[in-house]
Amino acid sequence: MAARWYGLWWGGSGYSLPDDNDLEEFASLADAKHKLIERYLHGYWQTTAFAFVHRDPSRVLTPCVGENCEILLYGSRAGGDWPDMRIFLGPRGGVRSERC
Template sequence: MIVYGLWFGGSCYRDPENRDLEVFPSLVAARTAFLARYQYGIWQRSRFAFVHRMPVQVLTPCVGADCSMLLYAGLDRLTDPSWRLCVGPRGGIRIERL
């Protein structure tokens, strides 16, 4: 199932805008990307597959434990997120159903 996401990198990053919407081939792929940005962003480039602009591969060195990602089940449901990814109390990635 394809999902769409808006990533909030934490207090060191600006809030996402509509043009920052990303596409992921699955919920698992979104979680994997989120984890990579959080844990490895200081030395490993992350791919951002934007919907409304060209994809990029960049470092995300200042991501904090306050980062999160809202995920949507379809482009027609962008006012109603289905899931939220966040960092759990022990450093794991939580998937919360909304």
């Protein structure tokens, strides 16, 4: 069974920084990576799912996502002062991850 992750997504210069109310649940690291690339590549014409933890789930467009978008990932819904992992777009369009 894959580990669940909880994350705060930031779309780049076209969006404000997330707050605690924006926390999302991801089924796995692969799910989080898929959502990041989906929002970047298709967000201007296709809605994408947001599985929020503290509010109702939504499907929205993300038309202003930039190449500097990222998701800060936490191992629990309690979060913390520092994320466990960060996923972001690499220089050739793939999704990269790094421990924080």
